[in-house]
Amino acid sequence: MTDKVEAAAQTMIENLEKKTGKSLDQWIAIARASGFEKHGQIVKYLKTEHGFTHGFANMVSIKARETAASPKTADDLVDNQYSGKESLRPIYDTLTAAIAQFGDDVVLAPKKAYVSLRRNKQFGLIQPSTKTRVDVGINLKGMDADGRLEKSGSFNSMVSHRVRLTSPDEVNEELINWLHQAYDAA
Structure with a gap:
């Protein structure tokens, strides 16, 4: 089951770049630069300002908040x-x-x-x-x-x-x- 979930997540990340021309890391940087910190705020920002579907906005918001909160080294x-x-x-x-x-x-x-x-x-x-x-x-x-x-x-x-x-x-x-x-x- 975990392999299927990981494969689906990887497909979604690949599709994000195909559809937007920007990588997940680039979108994470954009989400962080927005100044929004709460999940719902980031989702709304990506949907209204960048035309994201809910699925992509949700994924980017989760990843942006995970990496911002997690230690780097x-x-x-x-x-x-x-x-x-x-x-x-x-x-x-x-x-x-x-x-x-x-x-x-x-x-x-x-x-x-x-x-x-x-x-x-x-x-x-x-x-x-x-x-x-x-x-x-x-x-x-x-x-x-x-x-x-x-x-x-x-x-x-x-x-x-x-x-x-x-x-x-x-x-x-x-x-x-x-x-x-x-x-x-x-």
């Missing part, structure tokens, strides 16, 4: 995750410095709410879950939960285990070894 995503939780950033920095030592193929892939740790596939994630805690998700299939290495439960279905951290001092050899095991298996 990986650093922006991480900064946003720790906004209001600055005291937790040293935990993230300590973890990523240690993980970077695993190999040249480690990829830190920031998302809106967490940073995915990847090699050939995801082997873990780092997420500032509360104002006082960072959760480290780790893919350790077949390993029993023990002590601070918990089953992930409802935390995140993309990992098998979780470790809760409240201080950079808790980023110790034991945790790094678990992450390295997951990295080796990825």
Whole structure:
């Protein structure tokens, strides 16, 4: 189903350029330059000033508002995750410095709410879950939960285990070894 939705969206983007002579990115810039911020205002502007059909106006408005509100770089995503939780950033920095030592193929892939740790596939994630805690998700299939290495439960279905951290001092050899095991298996 997702493939069909993505294919339909891509067709609509291609048709927008064919019908108007401008790309989606150009229309996003025009929509932003209009000064309108609300979805309905942008839709109305594109329909009345540029003769858009509702479908095209709706799509451009959604894309313009998404890109305006979303961070532009990986650093922006991480900064946003720790906004209001600055005291937790040293935990993230300590973890990523240690993980970077695993190999040249480690990829830190920031998302809106967490940073995915990847090699050939995801082997873990780092997420500032509360104002006082960072959760480290780790893919350790077949390993029993023990002590601070918990089953992930409802935390995140993309990992098998979780470790809760409240201080950079808790980023110790034991945790790094678990992450390295997951990295080796990825």
